[in-house]
Amino acid sequence: MLIVDVKALHQGYRGKPVVRGVSLGLGAGAFGLLGPNGAGKSTLLRSLATVSAPTSGTLRLFGHDVRTRKELRAARRGIGYLPQSFAHPADFTVTDFVRHCAWLREVPRRDIPRSASEAIEQVELQSQAGTPLRKLSGGMRRRAGIAQAIAGRPALIILDEPTTGLDPHQRVRFRELVRELARDSCVLLSTHLVEDVAHTCARMGVLYEGTLRFVGPPAELQALGTADAPGDTPLERGYATALGAPPVQDRGGAQ
């Protein structure tokens, strides 16, 4: 069964159409969403995280049609979401923040302390567990955000620009973490940085002007690249070439 099953999804933002007829099917594994600024990545991810309802099209998560309240709630229990930018009341400590988000996601009560500790450990914030969010650096806050999204190992982990503000060591560590999480969960991450997805994702998509221009493995994107396309690496040239390609419809499949 597909974890994410999107068909002809349209989504507007402040009255303007942003996502225009995206179809996508995702199972367990890591999927990277690439695209330039304003391509509609965050809007699409907000839809998939059920924060905003699609203007049209269908969205099924874990088989749940999220248009009804009951199905929506059931689906949300399985979603961990890191928005592109978020702020939580700054007096939350890292531990309380992660526990609180796990509670919000209805992780079973007895599992919350262990899940939160594990997640904090995975983003290497143990030494800051008791520190209020306001005292953390931007990168640490980002890692706390990732921790809350992965606590309790949700079946669908949506990470919008997760590596923003992370130092090189943390980015490497993050890629390892995504690979580990992707064994059991569907990890959907968006980024501008081609290398972030190249090393972590079995499949990737390129979104441009609200439509998917490419869906497939990194090697396929790399092969797409033309010699005259801008970019320093074959993958970057493939990405640049994909931006000019016609829209594609993903049929969904294994990653």
Added chain:
Amino acid sequence: MTGFLIEFRRSPMRWAALPLFAASVAMVFFVGGSWQGSWPETSAATTRAAVPLMIAGVGLAAQQASRLRRSGSDLLLAARPLPQVELTRLAADAAWLSLVYLLCTVAAWATAVGAPGGPWLEYPVFGLSGIVFALALGHVLGRLAPTRFTGAVAAIGGFLLFSLVFSTNFSPLAYTAFYHAIDVRLSSVHLTWRLVVMALALAAACTVGRLLETGGRRVATSGTGAFFSAATLIAVAAMPGSGSLLLADREAEEPVCAPGGGSSVCVWPEHADRLPEAVEAAGKVARAAEGVLPPPARYSEHGLGDGGTGGFTLDHGSRDLLHTLLLELTDAHKTWCEDESEKDLQNRVNAGLRLEAWLEARATRSAELPSYDYAGDVSWQQEVRDVLTLPEPRQVETATTWAEEMRAPC
């Protein structure tokens, strides 16, 4: 429970709890009249603790809700059941304020330990319902108008609202319930209505979060928030606000009685420790009326009897006790005629007034008449003063004449 514990630990009320406790204790013990000694008065006095808690509750809840909205964490929480989140946050704040309120209540009740009877629990319920309402109100304000100053504005607004608009005991949302008399208690109708208003306000606070947003997912919640907000306003407007509904007559209980002045003197169980005071006063009245009027079979405290002037009172001092006992005595002997001429009626009334003034002066062993404000012609007072200077037998003789006039058949 996890969410509640986290919210409870980080609630700003934890910093405010100690100063609020001090302010509430000060309100109970040092502001307003004296109340120590009886459970009913002590119970009513505890509602004063709600005053600072309600004002602070409005402000702090508004500030917290506003801060959360301004922080942008809604995006993170948006995928979760919002009413549950809001209710948990409010429950944590309410737990802190309720804790402070209950500690104040316990401190006040501690002074009444040993007094007959027990605490009147409807008063703490009254106070708690006000506190929770204030929190919900503040939360709604913070959600709807999230600015840096929302908390301060809400606290000032709350102060004006509660101290001006709902300042009297007859207002639907009175924030203190004063002790009235031993024979009345808070009306269950009023209390139920308050609890309904509180529940509606809570429901509004938990669902109003997205009232101003039109994002697809939250339309249903917005409608619910608007519904509960409107229902709260309607419930407040329609709330029984008259004094007669705020208070209700108390069911008469088995009184505590003792012989005094040739009568049986009966008081409410909560006043059992003041029975000797009433017995002594009844003795003074009986001695003053000796040879003029026989004592009644029974003197009953206000609300216990079903005849006379409604009973004597113990709540307003010894002079008032004596006066109300006297009225009980004379009233039992008064005759009221339906078709009496105005002149005859005035004579009868004046005879009663003379007798009562004379009896009170004698009972208090004073040559001065009580200084009550009487309407109309008060020339009869001079006559009483003159009588008080006469030898005892002549005084009794004159007073007996007044008593005869007062109770003359129609």
